[in-house]
């Protein structure tokens with residue numbers, strides 16, 4: 001058993017750094033094997049006390065250390081594997097550090113590393129300390145000048161943050177570039193890139209008339225695939241000006257695509273580095289979903305320039321200050337782009353689709369997290385490894401908390417709050433409290449009686465609150481009383497806190513009422529067009545009385561998903577069917593249909609266990625027929641409505657959980673619906689077969705038509721419909737875009753006879769093996785297939801194109817199998833495979849390994865035999881030495 005646990009860092013222990021660092025000069029002699037970094041750091045003591053100067057540094061080799069030009073000896077400083085400590089005796093001094101790091105050996109991809117033939121950096125959160133000894137914390141902000149020197153033929157492009165101050169050639173075929181960043185920044189926003197790249201660029205005028213150069217750098221030969229990325233960047237610049245009044249503050253904004261990247265992308269000041277999967281796109285290599293994701297991630301990183309860089313985090317407990325806010329901003333950006341140019345009805349539908357997708361993602365990724373061993377508030381109280389806290393809670397739940405403020409304050413006041421936030425804090429490293437204070441003051445300037453006092457508790461509590469709804473209708477008085485109560489029992493490490501009290505939260509609950517015919521009931525106090533009333537729940541229990549309600553209402557609850565909570569309310573199947581057919585709120589309408597389908601899946605999953613006859617799906621089928629016949633629904637919306645809820649959402653209502661049974665039930669229900677609605681699917685397929693009039697376009701309307709058509713195809717294939725094989729084959733062979741080609745391939749793989757699917761898979765690889773992003777998809781499709789067992793995924797890993805070292809490839813195979821192949825991973829062999837991969841990956845890339853280690857976070861709720869098997873697998877990981885801090889934290893929390 002492991003005893004050398006990493007120390008836990010607590011939010012309450014924050015202390016300001018005792019020195020300022022106004023200027024940082026860095027000189028790099030870049031070399032893949034051994035890079036020399038010379039740093040000149042000018043420190044100023046903050047207080048009077050001569051406190052020691054403690055710098056962070058890891059995996060570095062020290063060459064020399066000079067204090068005010070004097071060489072120091074080993075008696076003058078203390079060096080550990082993680083720190084360098086000095087005791088300077090003057091208030092101002094210059095420290096010169098020369099050290100070496102090894103980019104080629106850096107498989108963790110934090111700090112300076114090699115990808116392809118190029119050099120990249122990733123410094124957030126704590127990667128800069130792998131480049132030089134430094135106060136590697138976000139509240140120490142410095143102005144950087146960076147000199148890069150390298151072999152000119154191998155590394156013709158040399159980039160860093162800010163403006164290019166000069167270039168020159170050096171002897172021996174080397175060259176040099178000097179970059180100056182005019183903005184003080186924390187070390188996590190530092191970046192450098194060196195290598196050979198294609199570049200696509202354009203110049204834009206910002207609102208105040210400044211011109212700025214926008215550039216996208218990518219691997220040689222990939223320039224044809226960066227047109228969309230540059231277009232997205234232009235849209236991002238324009239949108240932040242018009243919607244948030246925030247202008248680009250740089251003369252030059254660069255994005256570089258890297259094949260090896262731990263996450264999605266990184267907002268380094270003026271030099272964003274991206275996972276190439278969020279940059280490269282053309283119709284043959286990117287699906288509709290990737291075009292959309294590229295727009296969203298480019299927006300996200302660009303928006304960080306204000307929310308993250310101009311105002312940054314005081315410490316890493318405040319991570320959601322920048323991430324939650326920036327996710328909210330990218331969600332709004334995407335919604336505005338999708339609605340752009342559409343009429344009011346279509347625009348509202350497009351926004352609803354975006355909301356549905358975001359909420360589905362929250363429920364799949366964040367709700368389970370918030371119910372498991374890693375549950376934490378959006379502002380955590382403690383951590384062992386900050387790399388483990390780039391979570392769905394910090395990002396997605398954080399965005400929901402910002403969204404609730406937006407809902408409460410309204411767009412205009414919210415924007416006034418944003419302005420106030422920048423007026424107060426531009427150039428500073430601040431806390432979540434500072435943000436909420438700015439918002440509250442903007443609110444109170446307009447409505448003095450309002451405040452965010454209760455709302456602030458969202459920052460302190462983990463867990464998904466449960467809101468219980470009780471309806472009382474008094475027919476004689478025509479009075480309707482709605483009572484809401486909230487609860488949020490301790491989760492994760494909260495359960496170890498003695499006497500923990502979790503106060504009531506401020507929860508906006510948007511509701512509407514329908515009569516038994518599905519007509520909107522005009523409720524006093526409701527919005528006149530939507531019939532929506534906002535109930536602000538701020539206490540443990542509250543009631544609202546509505547007079548003159550002519551009939552017992554059917555409740556439409558949590559419209560637009562107005563808060564990240566679960567609702568508990570007894571609703572008959574018939575009521576759900578009525579809401580699914582008539583609710584005027586598109587989110588709540590979708591929700592009702594999903595709830596109905598989820599009930600069916602839970603029934604099927606239970607029967608599957610007991611081997612009982614198939615459940616009756618008449619009501620679901622009729623509801624779907626009504627929806628299909630509703631001409632007011634857009635294809636994109638219909639595609640969401642007619643999709644079965646993801647297993648991970650359905651499982652949340654199953655105790656004990658049996659993931660494979662839910663996956664099996666989902667396949668079964670898909671087949672039944674495929675058979676019973678075959679005529680409808682065929683009709684839909686043919687109506688949307690040609691989503692684009694001309695050439696492929698990734699716009700949301702065309703993408704929506706493709707989504708609906710391909711959904712129909714998958715139902716037909718699930719039903720083994722006699723026409724499906726030809727449709728799939730033809731579509732696979734003849735489509736001019738990856739979305740349709742992949743959907744054709746996936747449909748062929750659903751065929752009971754494996755030969756058409758196998759033949760197509762082989763042909764697909766032969767055609768596209770030169771494109772790593774397409775090869776990732778080819779792997780992912782197989783790893784997540786119901787036909788792929790543990791031994792098959794092992795075989796897939798023997799493929800010459802497989803490697804664990806490229807995170808995208810590891811994700812395509814190992815993660816797809818462990819996280820998304822619910823049918824085949826939940827058995828002792830599957831868990832053993834998982835444990836083995838976690839341990840192997842940990843020696844290569846701890847951050848990625850720690851993510852994989854979370855695949856079965858909610859194992860404590862599994863059926864007993866599965867639970868025992870996961871525990872064994874977890875223990876086998878825990879007992880493996882040495883483990884990274886990252887994996888150790890995850891596994892120890894899971895076993896607590």
Ligand code: ARG
Nearest residue numbers: 124125262263265266387390
């Ligand atoms: N700040 C980046 C983003 O939100 C994420 C970087 C996280 N990096 C990491 N290695 N954990 O886009």
Ligand code: ZN
Nearest residue numbers: 300304323326
């Ligand atoms: Zn971010």
